[in-house]
Amino acid sequence: MVAELGHFALILGFVVAILVTIVPLVGAYMRWPGWMRFSETGSNALFLLTVTSFGALTYAFVVSDFSVKLVWMNSHTAKPMLYKITGVWGNHEGSMLLWVLILTLFGAMASWFGNGLPPTLKARILAVQASITTAFMAFVLFTSNPFLRLDPAPLNGKDLNPLLQDPGLAFHPPFLYLGYVGLSMAFSFAVAALIEGRVDAAWGRWVRPWTLAAWIFLTIGIGLGSWWAYYELGWGGFWFWDPVENASFMPWLLAVALLHSAIVVEKRESLKSWTILLAIIAFSFSLLGAFITRSGIITSVHAFATDPERGVFLLLIMGVFTGGALVLYAARASVMEAKGVFGMVSRESALVVNNILLAVSAFIVFIGTMWPLFSEMFFDRKLSVGEPWFNAAFTPIMVLLGLVLPLGAMLPWKRGKLGRVALKLRVGFVLAVAIGALFWAVQTGRSSLGPVGLFLGAWLIAGSATDILSRGRKGEVLNRLRNLPRADWGKAVAHAGLGVTMAGIAGLIAWEQEDIRVLKNGEQFDIAGYTIVLNGVEEVQGPNYLSTMGDVTLLNGTREIATLNPEKRVYPVAGMPTTEAAIDIGFFRDVYVVVGDAQVGGGWAFRTYYKPLANWIWGGAILMAIGGALSLSDRRYRVAAGARQTPSTTVGVAAE
Structure with a gap:
């Protein structure tokens, strides 16, 4: 009966998701407060129903109910309890139910913590989020039902894939999905803003914490997956440029670009069009990752399923949401007019360079991942793109990013002087050059990768330290540092973490x-x-x-x-x-x-x-996640950004 309860809760959730998709949109258009408030009630109900469904499936795994086909295929009575529980998402059907659970969780959190949002915008955000949930609930119910029964029930199960019976991989999927699916909130904010016809500084402030949370979870998830591959597979590597690895890395790169671009929208009301586009594309790449993992169109050791029917369904979801959002984006081009003006040498320009490099790097990974498929489809040739190509194409972009990042982080808004910033960074630059030169001298003719990587790592760490220490005049530094916003500390720690990871990767590859x-x-x-x-x-x-x-x-x-x-x-x-x-x-x-x-x-x-x-590779990832968490805990994110709306606007909407 518990499995049937879970199945029924999922069906009822599907109906509620449809209602939350339609009713708030109509309410926002007609300015009906009751219909708009239904978005909050419906999102909470949707979350509770999905929790019930996921809980029922978890119970079936815990008690080894082999009458449930999914439990029989992925569990065994002799399996330790930890892996019985993690077996819930160690398969295609269960992992997709986890995907839906996280979708509804983010929708519910937006209803809990979005009290400062304008009512119409909040209703539209929750409606868009519910529309995504509707699509994936349909996918689960019609192609990937986790509650199918077996009659008669087998006496024991077939066990979980042994590679998944490991603590590192047990927690890797939930974190990765929190990042993947978390980007749906940035997408919902972008589409809702386009429907609303309002993209401004307040929107930039609202969308940043959701994107930051998704990026933190993606960072942890990718780090856990890399660490697992390092010690579990026995090959000694940390990254193979496997299609499924790339499927998580591309949204991560675009989320970094989106975070930095949203800062410009918030501070200067510029790059609106680009930021909205990044929010759409970042989530689209998450959908692409789901398609790659589950369609069987690309061979990977990490793939969950190889069912073409599921692949077509996921491709349809990706096409509808990405295509629909891009059509709306083109139709609403007039509402994304930039207001801020800035010079060629300014923090805005540095963030534009940052975005270009990150977008190009994501495009490189995309081409390398999909090129074997394109080659076979259009040229009838079977090709493979391996680690040497990725390293040769991707590494120069990361070197450029590492070089410009400390300079860009210290440039003032609107206009600045590059020489003045370079002067502040001179000590850090000399230290970084000295470290790189030292390792160049002692490595006796080996690859230049190691010294260059250590130079970049030291340059990023020194740049982050210089940025923090330069915030106060001599004699006032400690007091000023004590009062710095957590977002500033978070930025410095995350940038330093990137430097640590770069140094670790370079040292490992060069001197292993x-x-x-x-x-x-x-x-x-x-x-x-x-x-x-x-x-x-x-x-x-x-x-x-x-x-x-x-x-x-x-x-x-x-x-x-x-x-x-x-x-x-x-x-x-x-x-x-x-x-x-x-x-x-x-x-x-x-x-x-x-x-x-x-x-x-x-x-x-x-x-x-x-x-x-x-271990510097994963130590840097931990530092980046800590930096993101510090930024997320900044008081400016805890205080509702919606306070910027005028009281008259709120009263007017309520009256209508």
Whole structure:
């Protein structure tokens, strides 16, 4: 009965979503307060119904109700409870229900925290959000029903994909979806503003916290996915430019551009047209990601499903919302007239450059991801675009972005003098050059990537510190820093985090060392000044897997640093092996050990990596997320931006 309750709640939610799509739009057009207020009541009801549906599916997984087909296909009684719960979204149908849940959550939050919005705008925002929810509820109900029953019920399940039975990947999808789906709020704000015929500084203030929240979640989700790939897959990499990885990275890049562009709308009432377009395209790329992941049109190790029918449905959703929004965008071009005027050397110009570089980088990733498909469709040629192409095309754009970011962050609004800003940054620039030169000198003729990356990282960190310290006159710095808005601190921390990540990526790629060999018990070898000793390999029984576990000692000279236990697991129910790398984590390096198969002549295959600055990659991502959270906690976002509307406007709407 619980599964039927969840199914019924989803159907009822679909009906409510249709009503919330239509009634508030009519109410806003006719200026009927009651109909407009229905958007809030309906959004809350929609959220509660979706929570009920998702809760029912979760219950089915927790109690191992194998009469539900989805539970039978993705669970097992021997599976640990954590993975029973995360199995809810470790499949296509459940993950799409999670997608709908997050859509309704953001709609409900807009009704809770949007009291300062003009009533007509708020009603239209919630109606647009409900229209997206309607489309995805239809997708779930008609193509991906998670509540289908089996009769008779099997005695046990087929188990979850073993690669997903990991803490890192257990929490990766919810964060990623909070980011993906969170961009729907920016889309709803943009479309509602176009319908309203009003894009102004207040709109820029309203849309920023929603975009910032989505970007924070995307940052955490991408970071978790990268970290999981690093230690779980056993290949030692952190990014493969896989189509599904790219599908999350493109919205992230566009969300960064949207955040910076919205600042210009808020401060100067410029770039309105571009900002609205970014809000539309950013969410469109989220829809593209759903299409890539679930249509089977592009092969990926991360893909959820390969059903063409689902792909066509998702393509239709993407076409309707993206196409409809762009038609409305063209029709409302007159309401997006820029008011602010600024010089060539100004913060506005720097943010335009920032947006151009981010948009170009997203376009590069899009071309590389979709080109194999375009090539096969239009030229009847099968091509692949791999890591070398992405690195060659994408890296120069990021280098340019890293170079201009500290300068642009310190330029004043409207007009400024580049020489004055450069003078303030001279110490940071000299320090960054010195760090890059030092590593260039000691690396003895290797790639220039490492020194250049460390220079950029140091330049961004030093630029962020200089920006903060320059906010007060000598003798007043501490008092001024104490009173700085959290958004300023957030900007500095996020920019510094980008610098840390850049340095980590460059150092890892430039100076990584790899060793592959066969080891017998008691044998040892050296890598990057460390000694690896194999003590033995044994078979271990896990809760729902069998493990071949190595016992490895890591020495620095004669001093023992760590005992490492790399594993090769086999999950009997799923019939699938996984690799569990053993990593000694350090601030400046990782030592990474993977055990392979037993060899015919005796011994075991071992792969060992020395990875300098590896954890700086994820440390930088954490700093970026912290910077975003600091900005989001700024008092200016907590106080309703809608206070800018005049009392007469509110009274007039209520009277009508």
